[in-house]
Amino acid sequence: MNILIIDSPRVNYVDAGEYDVGATQQGYTLEVSSNPSDEQLAQADGIIAFHAVVVDAPFVAKMHRCRVLVKATIGLDDVDVDALSANGILCSNIGSVGAQEVAEHALALILLAQRKLLEYARHTREGGWSWRNHTSTVKACGDTVLGLVGYGATGRALAHRASVLGYQLCFYDPWIERCTQGFAQRVTLESLLKQADVISLHLPLTPDSQHLLNDASFAQVKRGVALVNTARGGIVDTEALLRALRSGTVSMALLDVVQEEPSAPKALIEHERVLMTPHAAFYSERSLAELKNNALQTMLALLRGDKVKTLVNPDCVAEEAKGYA
Known part of the structure; x- marks a missing residue:
């Protein structure tokens, strides 16, 4: 069995020499490439694709032998799952690996915004020394309404941490009825936009969530709201966000992701009330190791014909893909 690992074309997830490439172990051989050839794609029985590897229909058409694709991410917005299914190729992500780290990164950005640290x-730096030198209101955690858009693993992890600090928590998620721990109140999106002092995004990018925050949504928010995005850049309309920043509707934007990444607009990069991090929220030494191990173990399990909770297209299983290994 040939397993092809396609590393990110932006930042390497796989260190040089990390895998015993080419050697047969446990019945499989590994190849690693950030720019695979058509021959490598054609000969792979399974493919692991990291962040920023776009798996579209033309890409899938080159995967002649492939029976399993594992996207080593949580989101699948850059994967044509329908094309994979049409070719009998199983598709899986890696579940909630890194959710705790994203929650902690988001909380750091939330505190930075709330305490006006920028x-x-x-x-x-400009030589001043006055605690009065800030815009808008400085609130204690207990007086701050934190609105979470999306209440999956990351949203819940953030709510748990924020509740300890005393935030007033509300969330919007069409798929989740309530917060079982009682940390947060479920509200409509419209209600969340109107009452939140800080909005933090924790939902996947889908056709429904594309540009969920746009001119119309920013027109509904509490003036001076801070926006934190550690989910997917395309959830926010960049031009609408810039207009909201210029008008003062949004007091601060703290972004780990943007829809144009890795080439963020100059207007965002240079804006004095924008802080950006390079899609780093998922990262810790532990989460990176777990991500890679999870991806490989998921691949091997699916090639063996085992059941995997993160499989996203179970109904497409072709007979030749069952117990392929």
Whole structure:
């Protein structure tokens, strides 16, 4: 069995020499490439694709032997699952690996916005020393309404941490009825936009969530709201966000993802009330190791014909894909 690992074309997830490439172990051989040839794609029995590897229909058409594709991410917005299914190729993501890290990254950004740390840091760099030098209102955690859009594994992990600090928590998620721990109140999206002091995004990018935050949504928010996005860039309309920042509707945007990444618009990068991190929220040494191990173990399990909870297209299983190994 040939397993092809396609590393991210932007930032390597796989370290040089990390895998014993080419050697047969447990019945499979590994290849690693960030720019695979058509021959490599054609000869692979299974493919692991990291972040920013786009698996579209033309890509799938080159996967002549492939029976399993594992996307080593949580989101599948850059994967044509229908094309995979039409070719009898199983598709899986890696579940909630890194959810705790994303929650912690989001909480750090939320606290940075709430405590006006960007403004204070800029003020002191310019030689100032006044705690009054900030825009909008500085609130304690207990007086701050934190609205979570999306309440899956990451949203719940953030709610757990934020509840300890005393935030007033509400969430919008059409698929989740309630917060079983009682941390957060379920509300409509319209209600969340109107009451939240900070909005944090934790939902996948789908046709329904594409540009969920646009001019119409920003027109509904509480003036001076801070926006945190550690989910997917395409959930936010960049031009609408810039207009909301210029008008003061959004006081601060803290973004780990943007729809144009890795080439973020200059207007965002240079905006004094925008802080950006390079799609790093998922990362810790532990989460990166878990991500890679999870992807490989998921691949091997599916090639053996085992059941995997993260399989997204179970109904497409072709007979030759069952117990392929």
